[in-house]
Amino acid sequence: MTHTLPNLPYSAEDLSPAISAKTIEFHHGKHHQAYVNNLNNLIVGTKFENADLETIIKEADGGIFNNGAQVWNHTFYFFAFSPKPQKAPTGKLLDLINAQFGSFEQFKEKFTSAAASLFGSGWAWLVVNKEGKLEITQESNAGNPIRKGLRPLLTCDVWEHAYYLDYQNRRPDYLKGFWDIIDWKVIEERLK
Amino acid sequence: MSFQLPKLNYDYNALEPYIDATTMEIHYTKHHGGYTNNLNAAIEGTSLSELPIEEILKDISKHSAAVRNNGGGFYNHNLFWEIMGPNGGGMPSGELLKAIEKTFGSFQEFKDKFSNAAATRFGSGWAWLIMQNGSLKVFSTPNQDNPLMDVAEQKGFPILGLDVWEHAYYLKYQNRRPEYINNFWNVINWKAVEEKYMIGLK
Numbered sequence: 001m002t003h004t005l006p007n008l009p010y011s012a013e014d015l016s017p018a019i020s021a022k023t024i025e026f027h028h029g030k031h032h033q034a035y036v037n038n039l040n041n042l043i044v045g046t047k048f049e050n051a052d053l054e055t056i057i058k059e060a061d062g063g064i065f066n067n068g069a070q071v072w073n074h075t076f077y078f079f080a081f082s083p084k085p086q087k088a089p090t091g092k093l094l095d096l097i098n099a100q101f102g103s104f105e106q107f108k109e110k111f112t113s114a115a116a117s118l119f120g121s122g123w124a125w126l127v128v129n130k131e132g133k134l135e136i137t138q139e140s141n142a143g144n145p146i147r148k149g150l151r152p153l154l155t156c157d158v159w160e161h162a163y164y165l166d167y168q169n170r171r172p173d174y175l176k177g178f179w180d181i182i183d184w185k186v187i188e189e190r191l192k
Numbered sequence: 193m194s195f196q197l198p199k200l201n202y203d204y205n206a207l208e209p210y211i212d213a214t215t216m217e218i219h220y221t222k223h224h225g226g227y228t229n230n231l232n233a234a235i236e237g238t239s240l241s242e243l244p245i246e247e248i249l250k251d252i253s254k255h256s257a258a259v260r261n262n263g264g265g266f267y268n269h270n271l272f273w274e275i276m277g278p279n280g281g282g283m284p285s286g287e288l289l290k291a292i293e294k295t296f297g298s299f300q301e302f303k304d305k306f307s308n309a310a311a312t313r314f315g316s317g318w319a320w321l322i323m324q325n326g327s328l329k330v331f332s333t334p335n336q337d338n339p340l341m342d343v344a345e346q347k348g349f350p351i352l353g354l355d356v357w358e359h360a361y362y363l364k365y366q367n368r369r370p371e372y373i374n375n376f377w378n379v380i381n382w383k384a385v386e387e388k389y390m391i392g393l394k
Contacts, residue, residue: 030367066314119261120335121315121358141315160316160358161367169222169359 001050003068005036006075014083018177023165031161032074039067057146069142073123077157082183089184093153093191100134111136112175115156126154128191153190154182194232195245197225198270206278210375212364220273223359227265227336234258249340260343264336268318271353275388277381284382288351288389295328303377305330306354310373316357321385322348323392332356351388352380 008028013021039056042064043049048056056068088104089097101107107126114136115124122140127150129135134153137145145152156178163174200220205213234256235241240248245267252260283299284292296302302321310319313332322329322339324346331346333339339348354376361372 026366034367119257120317160362164358164362165366168218168363169226 001052003036003039003053003071005033006079008078010081010083015081015181018181019081019163019174020166023163026165027157027162028074028078032071032078035067035070035074039064039071042067054146057144066142069144069147072146073142073144073155073157076152077123077155080154080183080186081181082186083181085181085183086185086188089188091188093184093188096134096191107136108179111154111156112172112179114138115158115175115178116172118158121159124156124158125150125152126187127152154187194236194241195228195266197228198273200273202278207276207280207379210378211276211361215361215363218363219355219360220269223357224265224269224273227262227269230258231262231266234262246340249338250342252341253343260341261336264338264341267340268336268338268353268355271350272355275352275381275384276379277384278379280381281378282382284386286386287393288382288386291328291389296330302330306352307370307373310354310356310376311370313356319354319356320350321352322346322350323389324348326393349388349392351392352385 005028008024011021012024012028015024043051043056046064048060048064048068051059053068053072056064057072060068088094094104097104097107101110111124111126115138118124118138118140120140122138122143125137125139125145127135127137127145129150135150137150139145156175158171163171167174197220200216203213204216204220207216232241235248240255240259245263248255248259248263249267252263255263283289289299292299292302296305306319306321309330309332313319313334315334317332317334318336318338319332320330320339322331324339325348329346329348331339333344337344338353339346339350341347354373356369356373361369365372
């Protein structure tokens, strides 16, 4: 199957000032697109030629894993944003967050710290583990928690390309803006 | 003793148009400065604070992630600024050129191999030309690891290094890492690399 770049459910300028239009244009139009193109080229003639992204994430290695996981990760990242987000979790998701982290505020601090302290390129994740509890994890480079049997709910891209045009070395400022554009309605849907 | 951010031997705009002044300034003051400060904080009050950086790196598997990441970042950037300069580019000469031709076939073949190592490093990291038991080798490391570390896949004495963290090129080149790599060849100070080669021979 041929993988395609999904269109974003908002315009490039809609997430400003948290993320600029220029960053979205490069991040989605160049980086995300390149992962899609590379993946389509790499899978030709391999056993992953007709595999979906989750299968690739679970089973592939090397370039096919890197590009396949990055396609999935970026789609998951971009689709959690909205210019008019539901600002906080409610219902079952809020209950799980409170049970695991004490409060939404404490969860945000812990997730922010995971994203801030990841050295090099990678992703911070909120996942549901096998016991149905929430966990915060870090993955380097293209890493994705599905490979470890975890179910992702939320991710933050801390590759420098995600924030360097807007924030340069100030990753903590990018992380502050990140919380302003997460649409918790989307994350609640992912829990269902 | 604490480690000092070394002085740059040229101005921030000296590597224009290949590396822009804004990138140089942020890279040097914020990133390299950050690694230097964090390294000092990580070793303060420990026996490591008495050692030269090379000694710390050689047993890096015994130390914390903070020492590995920031110690590597400190050393790697020191080397990076040293092997670049204004009026750079061209080719190495003398013993180093001979060794490159002997190992890789030609200078062009070496360039292709090094550029490929830099382009294919997935995520953040460095491409290296190292001396390993007297001979030359090209490879790459992730993040701020380097060939002096006992955890490195290939160990040796680095004489040329290229930073391919996105912070090294994103303001000017964005996703076009190959263009940044291609332009790196215009700012290499081969004299400095040759001096390192002679040190490595001893």
